[in-house]
Amino acid sequence: MDRANRRQITGYSNPTVKFLKSLRDKKHRRREGRFLAEGLRLLTDARENGRVPEMLVMADKRDPHPLLDALIAAVDVAGGEIVETTPDILSKISGKDNPQAVAGVFAEFDTTLATLDRSAAPIWLVAQALRDPGNLGTMLRTGDAIGAGGLILIDDCADPFSVEAVRASMGAVFTQGLAQATWDEFLPWLRSGAGQLVAASLREAVPYRGAPYTAPCFVLVGNESRGLPDNYERASDLRVTMPMKGRADSLNAAVAAAVLGYEVLASLKG
Amino acid sequence: MDRANRRQITGYSNPTVKFLKSLRDKKHRRREGRFLAEGLRLLTDARENGRVPEMLVMADKRDPHPLLDALIAAVDVAGGEIVETTPDILSKISGKDNPQAVAGVFAEFDTTLATLDRSAAPIWLVAQALRDPGNLGTMLRTGDAIGAGGLILIDDCADPFSVEAVRASMGAVFTQGLAQATWDEFLPWLRSGAGQLVAASLREAVPYRGAPYTAPCFVLVGNESRGLPDNYERASDLRVTMPMKGRADSLNAAVAAAVLGYEVLASLKG
Numbered sequence: 001m002d003r004a005n006r007r008q009i010t011g012y013s014n015p016t017v018k019f020l021k022s023l024r025d026k027k028h029r030r031r032e033g034r035f036l037a038e039g040l041r042l043l044t045d046a047r048e049n050g051r052v053p054e055m056l057v058m059a060d061k062r063d064p065h066p067l068l069d070a071l072i073a074a075v076d077v078a079g080g081e082i083v084e085t086t087p088d089i090l091s092k093i094s095g096k097d098n099p100q101a102v103a104g105v106f107a108e109f110d111t112t113l114a115t116l117d118r119s120a121a122p123i124w125l126v127a128q129a130l131r132d133p134g135n136l137g138t139m140l141r142t143g144d145a146i147g148a149g150g151l152i153l154i155d156d157c158a159d160p161f162s163v164e165a166v167r168a169s170m171g172a173v174f175t176q177g178l179a180q181a182t183w184d185e186f187l188p189w190l191r192s193g194a195g196q197l198v199a200a201s202l203r204e205a206v207p208y209r210g211a212p213y214t215a216p217c218f219v220l221v222g223n224e225s226r227g228l229p230d231n232y233e234r235a236s237d238l239r240v241t242m243p244m245k246g247r248a249d250s251l252n253a254a255v256a257a258a259v260l261g262y263e264v265l266a267s268l269k270g
Numbered sequence: 271m272d273r274a275n276r277r278q279i280t281g282y283s284n285p286t287v288k289f290l291k292s293l294r295d296k297k298h299r300r301r302e303g304r305f306l307a308e309g310l311r312l313l314t315d316a317r318e319n320g321r322v323p324e325m326l327v328m329a330d331k332r333d334p335h336p337l338l339d340a341l342i343a344a345v346d347v348a349g350g351e352i353v354e355t356t357p358d359i360l361s362k363i364s365g366k367d368n369p370q371a372v373a374g375v376f377a378e379f380d381t382t383l384a385t386l387d388r389s390a391a392p393i394w395l396v397a398q399a400l401r402d403p404g405n406l407g408t409m410l411r412t413g414d415a416i417g418a419g420g421l422i423l424i425d426d427c428a429d430p431f432s433v434e435a436v437r438a439s440m441g442a443v444f445t446q447g448l449a450q451a452t453w454d455e456f457l458p459w460l461r462s463g464a465g466q467l468v469a470a471s472l473r474e475a476v477p478y479r480g481a482p483y484t485a486p487c488f489v490l491v492g493n494e495s496r497g498l499p500d501n502y503e504r505a506s507d508l509r510v511t512m513p514m515k516g517r518a519d520s521l522n523a524a525v526a527a528a529v530l531g532y533e534v535l536a537s538l539k540g
Contacts, residue, residue, distance in 0.1 A: 147515030
């Protein structure tokens with residue numbers, strides 16, 4: 001460990017520790033254009049998808065692992081920095097009592113609509129004003145499972161680069177496409193090419209099961225407490241509802257996206 | 271507001287405030303046998319399901335609402351206590367910056383398997399070692415939506431009476447059946463009557479879509495990171511898998527339960 005790009009940090013007040021801790025805060029992430037991802041599995045997903053951390057932070061006492069060796073090698077090749085520190089400081093950085101033994105700093109991705117290739121996948125998930133980072137991450141994870149192309153975040157959503165969203169995505173933040181746009185940007189983009197917009201609706205709608213889905217299908221779910229604005233639903237090509245047998249009139253947003261997404265997947269397969 | 275069961279609290283150090291705050295902690299909930307639920311809608315769900323809080327806590331400056339009047343009347347009839355306090359103190363109690371204007375203290379329910387009537391519903395959700403209270407609450411909410419009888423928590427799960435679980439359930443903690451048991455208690459109970467045990471499996475299994483579900487169907491999902499123990503899967507009547515098109519090999523536990531639960535609902539209907 002005597003290469004130029006390696007450092008050992010043992011002090012809590014080290015500027016790098018402060019920088020890493022600051023990435024738990026959205027304002028600092030925006031300013032730095034960087035975010036934090038934790039855990040060997042997640043970082044391996046990133047690496048295998050061509051995303052190598054600019055900085056890799058590891059506990060100085062850790063179990064050896066071939067995937068960690070591969071990660072270190074990739075960071076070396078990319079000219080990134082490797083930092084070793086104590087488990088205590090890692091815990092301070094991650095804000096968890098039992099931190100992962102490894103974390104990485106990544107440059108935030110370009111999340112403009114132009115980065116998406118709609119022909120690359122038959123299903124896309126679209127969330128409007130999604131407030132919960134856990135729901136956001138879960139939608140990315142579900143998108144990966146159903147073979148979606150990615151997640152499009154409409155209007156004021158939670159931050160996809162927050163530690164909670166990255167964690168809940170289980171690595172899918174690195175493998176799914178990701179875009180952030182206003183409705184007024186999204187709709188013209190959608191209508192500039194092929195694409196069916198399907199709204200999960202609480203209003204006048206057809207049953208989600210057996211509805212006429214076509215690829216590429218954009219599955220749109222609304223805010224956790226308010227659902228979709230009426231004009232968003234009206235602009236959709238298809239409004240579908242799921243049975244509600246109980247007292248409540250809605251599902252958790254990530255659950256609604258998953259149930260609908262799996263239905264679209266089965267429908268498009270034939 | 272001069273009846274005997276009404277009190278005004280303005281001090282942070284008031285013992286009632288300390289008691290209410292302590293209910294955010296599992297150890298104190300167990301000791302007191304009480305839990306906290308917040309929000310007019312949630313408390314109304316509880317009331318309409320015959321669950322009236324022992325103590326109702328309200329902000330002293332609040333908007334009038336007929337549902338709040340109904341709640342106050344129900345607490346009065348049941349001989350419960352009504353406490354008025356400041357928004358600041360309510361915020362202290364709930365641990366949120368924007369607390370709901372009303373909260374209630376409930377006695378914890380009996381959650382033994384004997385309280386469940388399996389003939390009351392065609393679907394039951396079963397979670398094993400579910401660690402995340404948000405997932406737990408979401409499963410209760412989903413259970414309500416699919417007309418499930420309730421949620422059975424196997425082995426060491428998150429606390430269904432935690433503020434996070436109650437909140438995520440959106441009131442379904444009051445309307446769904448709820449049981450906590452070890453696997454060694456659950457399996458004999460299940461086999462003592464009718465019931466198909468369906469495991470969401472990552473191993474050898476049939477596709478979840480079109481699988482031969484029969485009522486009452488017990489949908490079993492495993493721990494967030496480890497999935498189900500092998501012997502639990504083998505003891506199940508049916509092992510089903512959902513398509514995994516991406517890099518990951520699993521779904522969020524609450525998502526898996528929902529996708530599978532909606533499939534069972536559709537299958538049993540037709």
